[in-house]
Amino acid sequence: MKAFLVDCFAAVMRTERSALSDDRSLVELGMDSLIAAEVTTYLQRELDLTLYPRELYDHPSIAALSSYVASELDRMHPAPSAPTAGRSSEPATPAAPAVAPDAPVRPAARPAVERLPGIAFILSSPRAGSTLLRVMLAGHPALFCPPELHLLRFDTLRERQRALGTSYLGEGLIRTVMELAQLDAAGAQGRVAAWLDEDAAIQAVYAWLQALAGARLLVDKSPSYASRLDTLERAEQLFDGARYVFLHRHPYAVIESFVRKRMNRLVGADADPHVFAEQVWATSNDNILAFLERIPPDRAHRIRYEELAREPERVMRATCDFLRVAYDPAVLSPYSGNRMTDGVHHQSVAIGDPDFLHHTGVDSHLAEVWRDIRLPRALGEPARRTAAALGYELPVEASAARAHTVEARAASQRHGPRESFVDVRGLRLCVLTWGSDDAPPVVCLHGILDHAAAMDEIAQRLVRRGVRVIAPDLRGHGRSGHVGAGGSYHLVDFVADVDALARTLGPAPFPLVGHSLGAVIAGLFAAARPGRISSLVLVEIALPADERPVAAGRLTTHLDHLASPHGHPVFPDLAAAAERLHTIMAMPPDQAAVAARRLTEPCDGGLRWRWDPRLTTRAGLSLGDVGSSADQLRELLGRVRCPVTWIHGDRSDLRRTARPVPDDGAREVVIRGGHNLHLESPDELAEVIASALPA
Numbered sequence: 159m160k161a162f163l164v165d166c167f168a169a170v171m172r173t174e175r176s177a178l179s180d181d182r183s184l185v186e187l188g189m190d191s192l193i194a195a196e197v198t199t200y201l202q203r204e205l206d207l208t209l210y211p212r213e214l215y216d217h218p219s220i221a222a223l224s225s226y227v228a229s230e231l232d233r234m235h236p237a238p239s240a241p242t243a244g245r246s247s248e249p250a251t252p253a254a255p256a257v258a259p260d261a262p263v264r265p266a267a268r269p270a271v272e273r274l275p276g277i278a279f280i281l282s283s284p285r286a287g288s289t290l291l292r293v294m295l296a297g298h299p300a301l302f303c304p305p306e307l308h309l310l311r312f313d314t315l316r317e318r319q320r321a322l323g324t325s326y327l328g329e330g331l332i333r334t335v336m337e338l339a340q341l342d343a344a345g346a347q348g349r350v351a352a353w354l355d356e357d358a359a360i361q362a363v364y365a366w367l368q369a370l371a372g373a374r375l376l377v378d379k380s381p382s383y384a385s386r387l388d389t390l391e392r393a394e395q396l397f398d399g400a401r402y403v404f405l406h407r408h409p410y411a412v413i414e415s416f417v418r419k420r421m422n423r424l425v426g427a428d429a430d431p432h433v434f435a436e437q438v439w440a441t442s443n444d445n446i447l448a449f450l451e452r453i454p455p456d457r458a459h460r461i462r463y464e465e466l467a468r469e470p471e472r473v474m475r476a477t478c479d480f481l482r483v484a485y486d487p488a489v490l491s492p493y494s495g496n497r498m499t500d501g502v503h504h505q506s507v508a509i510g511d512p513d514f515l516h517h518t519g520v521d522s523h524l525a526e527v528w529r530d531i532r533l534p535r536a537l538g539e540p541a542r543r544t545a546a547a548l549g550y551e552l553p554v555e556a557s558a559a560r561a562h563t564v565e566a567r568a569a570s571q572r573h574g575p576r577e578s579f580v581d582v583r584g585l586r587l588c589v590l591t592w593g594s595d596d597a598p599p600v601v602c603l604h605g606i607l608d609h610a611a612a613m614d615e616i617a618q619r620l621v622r623r624g625v626r627v628i629a630p631d632l633r634g635h636g637r638s639g640h641v642g643a644g645g646s647y648h649l650v651d652f653v654a655d656v657d658a659l660a661r662t663l664g665p666a667p668f669p670l671v672g673h674s675l676g677a678v679i680a681g682l683f684a685a686a687r688p689g690r691i692s693s694l695v696l697v698e699i700a701l702p703a704d705e706r707p708v709a710a711g712r713l714t715t716h717l718d719h720l721a722s723p724h725g726h727p728v729f730p731d732l733a734a735a736a737e738r739l740h741t742i743m744a745m746p747p748d749q750a751a752v753a754a755r756r757l758t759e760p761c762d763g764g765l766r767w768r769w770d771p772r773l774t775t776r777a778g779l780s781l782g783d784v785g786s787s788a789d790q791l792r793e794l795l796g797r798v799r800c801p802v803t804w805i806h807g808d809r810s811d812l813r814r815t816a817r818p819v820p821d822d823g824a825r826e827v828v829i830r831g832g833h834n835l836h837l838e839s840p841d842e843l844a845e846v847i848a849s850a851l852p853a
């Protein structure tokens with residue numbers, strides 16, 4: 159694992175493997191939120207492991223991260239246990255068994271057994287009304303439709319046990335065994351415990367369930383199956399001629415319900431619940447759509463939840479036809495008779511929808527609730543694509559898109575930006591300006607590997623308040639000049655460029671805004687030239703987490719970087735470059751398309767980034783290299799005489815770094831969003847910046 163992570167970080171940070179010793183702090187080596195995001199994308203792709211950037215900061219060395227990743231991998235994809243021999247105790251008398259009910263529940267990981275006949279699956283995202291559909295079908299005498307089994311993903315029952323752990327998701331199987339073998343809770347638990355002792359193969363458990371269900375068709379509804387395509391594919395490996403009922407529901411209703419029921423906590427997810435719920439809705443439905451593409455049409459059937467709730471009889475008649483059972487009106491009375499809607503024990507949470515028993519019949523008004531739901535933000539592109547594939551109307555996104563187009567057109571006619579070039583300390587810097595030349599200036603400095611145009615959304619809003627926004631592409635970035643083969647990017651050079659630019663603005667003090675690295679530059683400049691700045695705004699300032707002074711090892715790393723400059727990747731076209739910006743910086747697709755045009759230049763084989771590849775090594779950018787540790791910078795900022803506003807995102811990985819200024823030295827403002835607040839929350843950010851401008 160260590161070697162794999164070293165390769166991963168070396169590739170992403172474009173550094174030598176030798177620089178990445180086990181215990182060196184990755185933050186000290188230059189890991190920032192951009193790199194963290196790229197590493198998590200890499201791990202997702204290579205290891206199928208979703209790791210959040212925060213977890214990288216919590217384990218900030220190769221040694222710490224590798225044992226953490228190894229344990230997470232183990233938890234997520236446990237290795238199959240070694241087979242052991244054994245027999246299950248025999249079940250109660252089965253009818254028409256597909257497999258003899260007293261046959262041993264076979265131990266083995268990935269058993270090479272024949273595919274089982276006769277099963278149907280209900281596939282859906284969570285909160286799509288799957289409990290309702292299951293319970294409706296459970297009333298049909300020719301179907302056996304138990305609570306959620308959560309079996310399909312695993313090879314053996316022990317593997318399932320390890321993954322589900324102490325969550326109540328394991329209870330559906332016990333409730334099912336109670337029903338089929340006519341056992342009480344303790345008896346069914348004992349039965350499942352015996353299978354666990356024997357390391358029963360999952361396919362054998364299915365065979366046992368089918369045997370006891372007798373002539374009834376087993377219908378397995380477990381929303382967890384749709385979270386992974388390979389789990390869905392196992393249905394075809396384990397069963398012959400399986401049938402699939404695809405139940406889907408409007409994303410607004412699913413996401414709102416998911417968040418309200420705190421489903422992210424059920425799976426232990428730490429991410430923003432709305433973002434997570436949206437991802438779960440889109441991924442589940444995408445996986446089902448992709449899976450069903452390969453299934454013959456006579457084995458797949460779609461149900462739109464909204465139609466099920468509005469016209470239950472029509473939908474259930476069609477579903478019975480599909481399952482090849484005669485229509486039975488009992489399916490329309492989900493609250494009558496025993497349909498396993500209770501838990502294993504009296505006090506157990508009901509399996510499936512915990513609120514199912516709060517209703518008394520099929521509640522048609524729930525079909526329409528999505529129309530009144532206002533999520534805190536518009537759906538992202540992937541969820542919008544899925545909604546389009548499923549034929550769902552998205553009124554909020556449609557009107558936002560219209561408003562955005564109108565506003566963008568109007569804004570671009572009114573406010574620029576205008577591009578100009580100035581010679582600064584031997585380099586040509588590109589400077590963008592928004593607003594009238596007579597208006598008082600506000601200077602904005604962007605972050606590492608970003609560019610001046612990224613401030614557009616903020617600048618447009620500030621200009622409407624009567625100011626002129628001036629944002630340079632920092633040296634080596636955007637359309638500004640590069641230092642050349644013999645140079646490097648030292649923090650003091652960026653500060654000196656700002657010093658030179660400031661002289662072109664005349665003697666009056668001006669407000670200075672910086673994001674990330676730009677905030678560090680802004681802070682150093684304000685500290686060094688106290689009379690020049692009237693208000694200092696530090697957005698997501700990137701202080702080093704490690705307080706130690708510059709070490710010889712870091713200097714060696716920087717020398718290594720400078721000795722072997724790396725090139726840029728080559729993109730086939732603008733769309734690929736835009737996709738990269740969208741993925742890595744979470745830039746909205748329309749902005750990523752505009753930024754990709756500005757940030758790329760032609761090269762052999764396509765396009766490459768226009769910024770200087772030396773910047774990706776971060777050589778020279780560490781605060782330690784200008785002789786100031788984070789503490790020293792804090793001390794410098796404490797001496798700034800103008801008002802200071804420190805802004806950070808509530809979901810930012812940098813949020814936990816210590817205050818950049820003494821307690822009483824700055825107004826602190828928290829905004830909803832991550833590191834790139836200028837992209838994620840432009841309205842709020844512009845509002846706070848505007849409030850920090852001198853009257």
Ligand code: A3P
Pocket residue numbers: 283284285286287288289290381414415416418467510511513514517518519520521522524
């Ligand atoms: P809410 O309770 O949040 O509205 P699932 O079973 O897949 O988890 O889906 C749960 C959702 O099914 C519920 O979410 C509810 O909207 C819907 N549902 C539950 N019981 C229902 C009923 N009797 N009639 C109509 N819809 C029902």
